[in-house]
Amino acid sequence: MDTLPPTGPVASDTGCHGGRETMLEAARAAGKGEAMERLAADYPKGPHDQPQSMCPAFGSLRVGLRMKRVATILSGSACCVYGLTFTSHFYGAKRSVGYVPFNSETLVTGKLFEDIRDAVHATAKPEDYDAVVITNLCVPTASGVPLDLLPKEINGVRIIGIDVPGFGVPTHAEAKDVLAGAMLRYARGEAEAGPVARPRNVTEGEPTVALIGEMFPADPPGIGALLAPMGLSLAPSTPCREWRDLYAALDCVVAAAVHPFYTASVREFRAAGRPVVGSGPVGVEGTAAWLDAIGAAAGLPASKADAAKQCFLPAIAAALAGNRVKARVTVSGYEGSELLVARLLVEAGAEVPYVGTACPRTEWSAADREWLEARGVHVQYRASLEQDLAAMKDANPDLALGTTPLVQKAKELGIPALYFTNMVSARPLFGPAGAASLAGIVAAQTGQAERMKRMVGFFQGVGTPDGAGYGFRDKPSDPPGFRERQRKIRAAKAKAEEAVGT
Numbered sequence: 074m075d076t077l078p079p080t081g082p083v084a085s086d087t088g089c090h091g092g093r094e095t096m097l098e099a100a101r102a103a104g105k106g107e108a109m110e111r112l113a114a115d116y117p118k119g120p121h122d123q124p125q126s127m128c129p130a131f132g133s134l135r136v137g138l139r140m141k142r143v144a145t146i147l148s149g150s151a152c153c154v155y156g157l158t159f160t161s162h163f164y165g166a167k168r169s170v171g172y173v174p175f176n177s178e179t180l181v182t183g184k185l186f187e188d189i190r191d192a193v194h195a196t197a198k199p200e201d202y203d204a205v206v207i208t209n210l211c212v213p214t215a216s217g218v219p220l221d222l223l224p225k226e227i228n229g230v231r232i233i234g235i236d237v238p239g240f241g242v243p244t245h246a247e248a249k250d251v252l253a254g255a256m257l258r259y260a261r262g263e264a265e266a267g268p269v270a271r272p273r274n275v276t277e278g279e280p281t282v283a284l285i286g287e288m289f290p291a292d293p294p295g296i297g298a299l300l301a302p303m304g305l306s307l308a309p310s311t312p313c314r315e316w317r318d319l320y321a322a323l324d325c326v327v328a329a330a331v332h333p334f335y336t337a338s339v340r341e342f343r344a345a346g347r348p349v350v351g352s353g354p355v356g357v358e359g360t361a362a363w364l365d366a367i368g369a370a371a372g373l374p375a376s377k378a379d380a381a382k383q384c385f386l387p388a389i390a391a392a393l394a395g396n397r398v399k400a401r402v403t404v405s406g407y408e409g410s411e412l413l414v415a416r417l418l419v420e421a422g423a424e425v426p427y428v429g430t431a432c433p434r435t436e437w438s439a440a441d442r443e444w445l446e447a448r449g450v451h452v453q454y455r456a457s458l459e460q461d462l463a464a465m466k467d468a469n470p471d472l473a474l475g476t477t478p479l480v481q482k483a484k485e486l487g488i489p490a491l492y493f494t495n496m497v498s499a500r501p502l503f504g505p506a507g508a509a510s511l512a513g514i515v516a517a518q519t520g521q522a523e524r525m526k527r528m529v530g531f532f533q534g535v536g537t538p539d540g541a542g543y544g545f546r547d548k549p550s551d552p553p554g555f556r557e558r559q560r561k562i563r564a565a566k567a568k569a570e571e572a573v574g575t
């Protein structure tokens with residue numbers, strides 16, 4: 074048996090609330106310095122603080138669970154694993170998630186690594202799986218559990234070990250890229266070393282475009298139709314659905330970073346010699362610019378993109394004309410498509426004063442940012458909930474598109490609102506279908522303001538802070554003197570702390 078590396082002394086009950094700096098420091102001290110630096114470079118925090126988000130590991134977990142013949146194992150605190158598996162099954166994963174539990178002793182002695190290695194060996198059956206993904210959550214990462222010492226393959230089953238700590242990966246969106254990038258890297262190494270499995274449904278010699286980003290299922294076929302007049306077809310999208318798709322994706326002539334935060338995946342496409350194009354085919358102007366950029370990156374004559382534009386731009390313009398949005402709309406989200414949605418809304422006639430995205434600023438959304446800013450839109454990368462709320466209150470929109478807490482706040486204020494993830498991302502966005510669908514639903518919702526105001530009036534005072542909770546027949550009242558006593562306690566505490574400070 075190999076000598077097992079001892080891991081760092083991180084308390085096994087430390088988690089999201091244990092302090093990011095403490096965890097980062099522990100991870101560095103435990104030998105994960107290089108991995109932490111890579112995450113910090115790929116997923117920069119600044120200029121604003123880390124946005125509020127669900128556990129980032131949900132992103133990479135979901136990417137693995139959506140792939141055929143890929144097993145997923147988590148190593149982390151039981152509460153984290155409970156939350157992650159609950160959420161993944163809530164979203165219909167219908168797949169088992171492996172779990173390697175630990176306690177303080179197995180963590181500090183290195184026995185946890187042994188347990189992980191045993192679990193990986195027991196899972197890696199070639200008749201069942203092409204790959205096993207093992208993920209270090211916060212505590213094992215901070216403790217330096219060295220997944221890079223696992224075998225790279227067992228009986229032909231690839232072993233992919235990734236660190237996805239909440240203190241290193243800011244959003245669940247970017248965690249998708251951690252796993253997608255690790256898989257592309259592995260597959261690129263295989264393809265460079267020799268023959269690999271033949272991808273399905275790929276025509277030999279046909280140049281393809283590989284889309285990067287999880288899109289609404291109707292979008293890739295729609296984008297494929299846009300590309301057909303250029304003699305291009307689609308490679309499997311990243312994140313992909315089965316291992317051999319990775320080879321087909323890497324074999325593209327152009328990679329399209331439609332969702333602009335897949336830094337590690339883009340690195341692999343570039344290492345494979347593929348040019349990468351940002352933005353996406355939204356609205357008339359966005360589609361025209363995107364088709365031009367794809368054609369140029371693929372080395373095609375401009376006439377090819379012109380042919381595609383002649384086919385589709387009139388239909389997109391007609392769809393936008395048929396669904397005009399005469400409203401002020403704020404947009405907030407964490408999907409990575411927020412800027413594209415805002416572009417479409419502006420083209421449909423909406424006034425969009427603010428777009429907030431939890432994702433970082435990257436070169437692949439630069440064209441969208443410039444286009445929006447030229448039209449007076451404030452673009453906020455790494456937007457926090459507070460920034461999104463402040464922007465909404467300031468703009469007083471006719472419709473707010475946003476995350477769950479933002480929509481909740483908007484409804485309290487009587488502002489019509491739509492959940493970005495459930496309502497906007499669950500519709501086509503690109504080409505003629507996107508123009509009709511998104512602009513259509515937004516146009517329908519903006520007519521709800523009067524109804525929202527009536528609802529706010531009807532429920533006035535119900536469920537607001539002092540009246541929240543079950544079982545009250547009347548508005549609950551404070552015990553006499555309670556607030557005054559609390560105020561005095563707080564004042565005394567502040568004074569005592571001040572005295573210590575001097």
Ligand code: SF4
Pocket residue numbers: 087088089090128129130149150152153156210211212238239240
């Ligand atoms: S793994 Fe996720 S839930 Fe667990 S401590 Fe880290 S960020 Fe929080």
